[in-house]
Amino acid sequence: MSTQEKVVVMGLGYVGLPMAVLAVKNGYDVTGLDMSKEKIDLINNGKSSVEDGWVETVFPDYTFPATSDPTVLENADIILVCVPTPIDDNYHPNLGPVKSATSTIANHLKKGALVILESTVNPGVSETIIKPIFDEKGFELGKDYDLAHCPERVDPGKSAFSSGYTSENLNRVVGAMTDEGTKRAAAFYRKILTGEVHEMKSIREAEATKIMENSFRDINIAFVNELAKSFDRLDIDIHDVIKGASTKPYAFMPHYPSCGVGGHCIPVDPYYLIEHAKSVGFDHKLLRESRAINNSMPEYTVELLQDRLNAIEKSLKGTKVGILGISFKPNIDDDRESPYYEIVKCLKKHEAQTIAYDPYLPKKSDVQSLTELLEKSDVIILTANHDEFMQMDLDLLKKHNIKILIDGKNCLDKNTIEKSGVMYKGIGR
Numbered sequence: 001m002s003t004q005e006k007v008v009v010m011g012l013g014y015v016g017l018p019m020a021v022l023a024v025k026n027g028y029d030v031t032g033l034d035m036s037k038e039k040i041d042l043i044n045n046g047k048s049s050v051e052d053g054w055v056e057t058v059f060p061d062y063t064f065p066a067t068s069d070p071t072v073l074e075n076a077d078i079i080l081v082c083v084p085t086p087i088d089d090n091y092h093p094n095l096g097p098v099k100s101a102t103s104t105i106a107n108h109l110k111k112g113a114l115v116i117l118e119s120t121v122n123p124g125v126s127e128t129i130i131k132p133i134f135d136e137k138g139f140e141l142g143k144d145y146d147l148a149h150c151p152e153r154v155d156p157g158k159s160a161f162s163s164g165y166t167s168e169n170l171n172r173v174v175g176a177m178t179d180e181g182t183k184r185a186a187a188f189y190r191k192i193l194t195g196e197v198h199e200m201k202s203i204r205e206a207e208a209t210k211i212m213e214n215s216f217r218d219i220n221i222a223f224v225n226e227l228a229k230s231f232d233r234l235d236i237d238i239h240d241v242i243k244g245a246s247t248k249p250y251a252f253m254p255h256y257p258s259c260g261v262g263g264h265c266i267p268v269d270p271y272y273l274i275e276h277a278k279s280v281g282f283d284h285k286l287l288r289e290s291r292a293i294n295n296s297m298p299e300y301t302v303e304l305l306q307d308r309l310n311a312i313e314k315s316l317k318g319t320k321v322g323i324l325g326i327s328f329k330p331n332i333d334d335d336r337e338s339p340y341y342e343i344v345k346c347l348k349k350h351e352a353q354t355i356a357y358d359p360y361l362p363k364k365s366d367v368q369s370l371t372e373l374l375e376k377s378d379v380i381i382l383t384a385n386h387d388e389f390m391q392m393d394l395d396l397l398k399k400h401n402i403k404i405l406i407d408g409k410n411c412l413d414k415n416t417i418e419k420s421g422v423m424y425k426g427i428g429r
């Protein structure tokens with residue numbers, strides 16, 4: 001029976017597509033459900049709906065049908081919910097996609113189905129938001145359906161693939177509303193993953209685990225961003241200091257400063273806990289401060305440029321600023337919450353001209369090659385460490401009369417750039 005169980009994956013993005021592929025690979029009868037016609041068409045034509053090294057390699061061997069028709073849920077034994085959990089302009093969690101996906105499931109639920117939420121949520125969402133939607137439809141938890149949470153941890157993209165961690169081999173935690181639900185969900189993941197599956201005592205603990213992991217990262221990044229700002233004044237190269245501290249074999253984990261924290265997870269997930277904790281009268285001061293520090297980095301990056309321009313008696317107004325990179329991480333087209341957007345906003349406020357180039361986002365770029373960008377720019381801000389930028393011939397900067405380079409990812413060779421006569425400034429170096 002088990003390998004013939006029907007699985008519906010709701011949300012076929014960075015998280016959902018790999019999970020659907022893994023379920024197909026392990027013998028499940030899988031259907032993908034999404035609202036994006038573009039994604040459905042890509043998948044039904046055997047093409048990956050996301051830029052992810054691992055899934056792009058394996059997907060062609062494990063295809064499945066995708067649809068926007070929710071009636072496919074009526075046959076589903078296992079439903080994976082992998083919809084977005086964004087924040088709004090005021091940094092408030094937007095649980096709209098989770099609520100609407102749950103309502104869709106509740107309208108088409110097959111009795112006995114196991115519903116597993118993979119999206120990142122604050123502790124309490126399964127119990128206080130999702131379960132009541134099923135309650136309203138008269139479904140009894142543990143009898144008519146089971147509800148579990150297995151937060152995804154993967155870091156999609158090209159570099160993630162080369163790091164060796166994929167949706168398949170990463171360890172996972174699973175929690176559910178009932179012991180039986182935990183067992184069922186853990187058994188499903190043990191079948192499709194090679195990573196370890198750790199059973200949590202409750203669904204709330206599983207929800208809290210993911211938020212803790214991403215908040216841990218945000219806090220540590222905020223710490224090095226703060227150090228970068230102070231080291232800039234103290235004339236200490238943070239890059240060298242991190243290398244030094246990394247020689248300690250325990251109790252230190254390197255994190256790196258940059259022009260901003262992007263993506264769908266790290267700059268978003270802590271707000272889910274910050275806001276939820278407020279409802280029980282708790283103020284997450286450290287999380288709030290960390291978010292504020294990390295949110296300040298795009299503006300700080302522009303200030304670094306402004307200071308260097310002032311030193312050569314120029315102003316940002318009218319300066320042609322070439323921006324290398326729109327996406328937030330290397331060699332991928334993902335520009336969600338990318339610091340690029342805040343940097344552009346800040347430059348425009350100062351009436352600078354901006355010219356962007358990202359080889360992975362040609363439609364959003366102002367020019368279509370690195371050479372064209374160099375030809376049209378007075379100064380450069382690097383915002384993404386794509387291979388193309390890291391491997392560029394640094395002599396081209398001087399050749400194109402670039403006066404200043406702000407390295408927002410500390411990824412270029414400072415000495416070579418300075419030796420060539422171009423002013424270099426990294427974040428904290």
Ligand SMILES: NC(=O)c1ccc[n+]([C@@H]2O[C@H](COP(=O)([O-])OP(=O)(O)OC[C@H]3O[C@@H](n4cnc5c(N)ncnc54)[C@H](O)[C@@H]3O)[C@@H](O)[C@H]2O)c1
Nearest residue numbers: 011012013014015034035036082083085097101119120152
């Ligand atoms: N991308 C990551 O790096 C990552 C890693 C771990 C966890 N997560 C979490 O996983 C969740 C999904 O993230 P993602 O990056 O895959 O998002 P995504 O935007 O890449 O994909 C989400 C998909 O869900 C679809 N969708 C939205 N509402 C729907 C609905 N009601 N029914 C069916 N489909 C619907 C969208 O059309 C989209 O295709 C989020 O909670 C995110 O925080 C993301």
